Amino acid sequence: MSVSEALLSEFDQEMANTRKTLERVPENKFGWKPHEKSGTMAWLAGHLTDLSSWTMYTIKQDAIDIAPPGEPPMAPFIPKTVKELLERFDKNAADARQALAGLKDSELGKPWSLLQGGQKLMTMPKSVCLRFWCFNHLIHHRAQLGVYLRLNNVAVPATYGPSADEQGM
Numbered sequence: 274m275s276v277s278e279a280l281l282s283e284f285d286q287e288m289a290n291t292r293k294t295l296e297r298v299p300e301n302k303f304g305w306k307p308h309e310k311s312g313t314m315a316w317l318a319g320h321l322t323d324l325s326s327w328t329m330y331t332i333k334q335d336a337i338d339i340a341p342p343g344e345p346p347m348a349p350f351i352p353k354t355v356k357e358l359l360e361r362f363d364k365n366a367a368d369a370r371q372a373l374a375g376l377k378d379s380e381l382g383k384p385w386s387l388l389q390g391g392q393k394l395m396t397m398p399k400s401v402c403l404r405f406w407c408f409n410h411l412i413h414h415r416a417q418l419g420v421y422l423r424l425n426n427v428a429v430p431a432t433y434g435p436s437a438d439e440q441g442m
Contacts, residue, residue, distance in 0.1 A: 277376035284318070284328070284373055287408060291321060291415050292414045293360055293430040298418070300355055302425050314421050319350035321418060322362040324411040328369035331385055331402045332376050338388035
């Protein structure tokens, strides 16, 4: 079994859990944030949506520059509706899954770099980037969104077993 085959079931489960969480985001709370230093619920949901595509970028590219010289920096995706949020998530997740399914083990040791303004912020093997920046980073922000939902009395979906809102599911 290849590494990508081993990662696909985990990827599928994490994308399903992320989609369940994104489905719960109430449009009337898009502007809500728990603290002045926190992002809004729409920003956090948009960030999760775009993180789903980082698997594809990690596999298909050797680097990404979040502020390419001479170009505007990457802008965060701020959804206007839950429909827009889910459509973009579904496309990103499908593209990422396709890239992961086609990944050869020989590619995993190749370096991947995060750049800002042409300057390397970090470099790591693609295998580490997939786990750290793609999977774990997404899981971290999904949990953060779960707290946003809880603080707004929105039922938090079960992800790794039942949630307080879905005990019997």
